[in-house]
Amino acid sequence: MWLYEKRLQYPVKISETNPKLAQVIISQFGGPDGELAASMRYLSQRYTMPYNEVTGILTDIGTEELAHMEIVCAIVHQLTRDLTPEQLKASGFDKYYVDHTLALWPQAASGAPWTATYFQSKGDPITDLHENMAAEQKARTTYDNILRLTNDPEICDPIRFLRQREIVHYQRFGESLRIVQEHLDSKNFYAINPEFDVRQDCGC
């Protein structure tokens, strides 16, 4: 169950139209290391996670990623909402516009549509947590790449916030991996898969 809160986790107030930058930043909505893939990754993995701390982290970070998706969409929306037909043609945004007008649609900067193949839900806690730690670093690199393309403080400010959260999430997933390993055989972490070989009967 989710409840909507009518505010952004970090405010976005952009005054100048910039379709070229919007085409790049949209990758963090529907690209390979974007927020939609991040949220779906964690929220998909949590159902078979046997350790409460880690199930909590997957649920709460997966939820925060939805809020980050909304921040990225707000940035793209505010960068494109006042576009004129002339600006559309000059910036190359016409190729997006012809299919979506000025609506948000999850795609990578290249135009490739969002796909569930951007993430894995493998059903093994060591494997999934390594995937998640890598995903946070890939998203951090993407935000670093975006920050090299603009100096506009109205854009950089929320992008820096999102970049910082990737680092915090990476830290929490690292702690989650330690918690998982503490439950396993310290001589061989791979002796069993606790999401398959040891399943608890809930009794219901």
Added chain:
Amino acid sequence: MSECPNRKELFHHINEVSFAVDDIKLYLDTHPCDDEALECFEEYSQLRNEALKEYAKHFGPLTVDTAVCSEADKWNWIQDPWPWQEGGC
């Protein structure tokens, strides 16, 4: 009746204390027995809930649970700008 607060300042305060709640929540997931963090969570969670009620009362609700706190005679969840719209933040 309390005096009408400054809308921008109260909104900024809600963003700040809510962020503290978001961040401490993740820390507590992996450190559930950290007393200092638990105390910190309680403090900011309380500030957040009070501020959300105060905001709803004067400016309209940000959450469905505070929708009843506002003194409007109609459904004002849909009145104010959405967060991604100009003036919404």
